[in-house]
Amino acid sequence: MKRVSLKIHLLVIAALCCSIGTLSAQKNYARAKIKPEKLVEINYGPIVDPHRNDDAMKAFRGYGLGQFIHWGIYAIPGNEWEGHLYRGASEWIRSWGGSSAPKNWAYIYDNLYKQFDPKDFDARKWAKQAKEMGVKYLIFTTKHHDGFALWPSKFSSYNISGTPYKKDIVKEVVDAYTAEGIDVFLYFSVMEWSNPNYMGKKPVTEEEKAKFNKFLEYTKNQIFELLGNYSQVKGLWFDGTWDASWVSSYKYTYQLEKDIRAKYPRIIIGSRFRNDEYGKRHFDSNEKLMGDYEQVWERKLPKEVDWLDGNAWEAVMTITPGDWGYTKNWENKYIKTTNDIIGLMMKSVSMNGNFVLNFGPDGTGKMHPGEDKIARELGEWMAVNREAVYGAQNAKGFPDTPYGYFTRKDNNLYLTIFNRPIDNIVRITVPSETKEIPKTATLMLNGKMLMLKHADIGFDVDTNSYYDIILPDDLQSNRPFVVKINLMGAADNKKKGVDAHM
Ligand code: FHN
16 A cells, blocks of 8 residues: 555544544543542442452453454344344344334244254354454353343243254353463343343332342343353353343342352453442442443543553444444445554553454354454454553553554553654653663564664753654555564653753
């Protein structure tokens, strides 16, 4: 690609990343600081230390790249049915209503399981593709909001054993990904549209309370069934926990989390599982994290690392604008490019987060061709640059750079460059309080050492030092590329020269 068009292309990516960052700023997800006198007594708040640092959480903080897979009955229609197009998120298609919906749609949907027989499903093929893509963990939908269980649950007849396929898909996926060394988290939707005991509203009458209590027990039974059946799993990813029925059950959910953690102390549970007695979700009424990590970041990223307060977090992201389940037709939708995805991933890792990319296989078990393409291209990039991702954290002390994103691991700084400077001079700002300076610079694309020189510009009242890294004129890349900067200690990093007299 000619450098001019490359530059335009890279600028578009940077604009997309900034716009996503800016978008989240519009809603301002920064945590408010609660004044001591404003703190309230909370009896059903967090159960775990938000900075839990056992091996399981250390591994979580270092994953860098994850894969989400949304798969279930909704993959059969793939966002359309007999020429009718569903306008919502494809995994919500059971809730399709109004004039655009096929006649008796919910009845049709609730009988689709009778034809679920994914002939092309091969969990080992999925796991191999994920491994080659560079994925370190998987979040897999065991049951979405439609209530269909992809495992032979003893607590619901609406499950995989009632389909022509019959076999335990959750087991196949957990075994295949674990065999590839990829940690597995099980997605579990609390909300269950097809369950007669489920209700969205807060149960009020004795009859409603009796029904919903049955639903709560059923939910507990399925959760422990999953944890008992698939002991390899590292975490539970709860969803659909926003309805008033679940929110009002805060005493039950508090005890349920205590019971889960008592039996499975290493399990990782994010902030989406439950709320405190005031209904506050993700963070309790004193702004304390309600789980092991922040699960707020869905299709959006924090604007800056300080928003995270040192909490572990992940951003989960769709390839289309908003579909998690299989969508047949990608026409007229913005499909994130591989460069977009690399940008979102490196922005997440630069702020101590993981980036989780969603795949929605079709009703036969095949990934969308567009997903295969991204998996291949992302894997090629990760094969060269994974060192800048795995176990990398925020480059504290080094100011944000206009060229892309810094990540850091031990005494190496990684600069992933999206905006290539027109003169090939990459200028690194080193604040004087940073007791480290660049020692060497290497282009990870080919392992070649780059020229590195101190550029003490001597601005007035400027306490920074500057180091220039010279990119080769003949460097051609249609992907962001990484410069690895080895740092060395510098007792005195003060700039030379004097300030102006005015
Ligand atoms: O309603 C679900 C949606 O279908 C999808 O599963 C996402 C994935 O994070 N979670 C909910 C929307 O926030």
